[in-house]
Amino acid sequence: MTKKPWISLGGIGVFAVLLLAVAPLVLSDHWLNNLGKYCCWAIAAVGIGLAWGRGGMLVMGQGVFFALGAYSMAMHLTLESAGDRVPGFMVLYDPLAPLPAFWEPFRGAGFTLLAIVLLPVVVAGILGYALFKRRVKGAYFAILTQALAVALATLISSTIRETGGDTGLSDFKYFFGFVLNDPANKIMVFLIAAGLLVVCLLVVWQLYRSRFGELLVATRDAEERVRFLGYDPANVKLVAFVVSALMASIGGAMFVPIVGIITPAEIGAAASILMIAGVAFGGRASLFGPALGAMAVGWGQSSLGSTWPDGWTYILGLLFIVVILFLPNGLSSLPARFAAARRRPEQKAAPSAATPELEEVRS
């Protein structure tokens, strides 16, 4: 029991070596870029694992926070590429269009980085405070967050002059002074994304082994009881929700220079659900499950999704059903299940310490 965290830490170490040292050596530029994209989704997924797997909050609208990071970064890169001129898509409709006021501060690199960190914290902080203090939970919480993702995607779609609408923002030439087309710089961008993923894993590793992690699981399973121990569960959930929003924002921010385009489709309801799917697939309450699940779904999307676009959606759907039916705790619960089955073949497996309550989702 006291040893397990250190094994996990070793796992993160191995993962870091594979991602940061081995992958750039063995993968082609194309696949390295793809892997970078999966890392961005995985960063958001790690946050979902924290909020949903450990905290019981089904965050169906992480696209909102993904968008905050992504659009902050995209606005900065667009301005950097445009230089002193107004970005191309704005002059398309009106040659004399001024730069919208909210774009102006994103010229600064420092402001942009600050916005990527602070915007999701402030938005999730206010939203979470309002919802958790009013004890909004379960399906209501899930639907509300989902609706926000839809609303934000619609807002961006409809403000084509200010945000690029459905076409999104693209054609970034520079990344904080580095030429994005340069292969060496592409590797650097990948390494930043992969490094951030490792950092996020380390953060949740510490959170899970800390007292806060125990309190979060307690809050997930018996919120009222936690209240009767003198804690305000709203605050516990708020912290997990804000951290998960921050991670989604970081994932979104790195998504932009790696993929080269951000559109409302990447942050809307479908995209938000795809992030959840990866987490459920990998195992929402485990340390590695969400990240690996999100990377697997990302890989499936770009390999199977491009060769067999019609079939991929069905495969994903089928996979989702099979996992929910037979492995409610995701693929990462397989080793524990095997171990339990071998130790006591005649008995039913005891609930593992990381089994989340399904009630929250069903209620």
Place this chain on the structure above:
Amino acid sequence: MTDASLVVTDLRVEFSGFVAVGGVSFDAHPGEVRFLIGPNGAGKTTCIDAITGLTKGTGSARLGEKELLGRQVHKIVRLGVGRTFQTASVFDELTVLQNLDIAAGRHRPAISLLRARRGVDPAIERALEETGLAGELTTPAGILSHGQKQWLEIAMLLVQDAKVLLLDEPVAGMSQDERTATGELLQRIAAKRIVLVVEHDMDFMRRYATRVTVLHQGRVLSQGTVAEVQADPRVQEVYLGTADAMTEG
């Protein structure tokens, strides 16, 4: 500080017109095991719910100088009022140690939440010793026996350093040996704390109660020592008398 008593005065709880508790007054002091008994629907649990802020009540419930009614649940807990529930509610997926550690947590600074636990708090060790759970430190609470879960809940109140322990049917479903152990435990811990027990089990009440308050249909029917209460003809009527009174829900 430890001499503060729990004084409930004219407590009323209404659920959209239905009067569940209609003006109940009683007090409980450190050093006694106070029982709250009565037939089903008498309003025993509702009294506890109101004192702990779970349901809204009017009147007054004071711990020493502090009024409890009208405060938020977790703020009432921080004043030193702890409770258990009819169905043992422990955190099934956490170990006994983790359960107790969370209960002990309200005395720690918030920042310590970010660190992992090192070693066992002395208060937790004392509570484990007191409740006989010392051997179950790393057992997941979900696989404890029913009785052990109830003891774990009491242990959580002890590490929480509650001045008032409100126990809702702590021996329901327990074996005879477990009842005896629980009763003795309650008498030990009551030496320095206010212990208020809601119970159905008359035999258990007779053995361990210092003083008893009998509730009936939301009102105090009788109050006093076990002998006094048992001698009260009104109590006899409610408990032994007509079949109507027995089945009233």
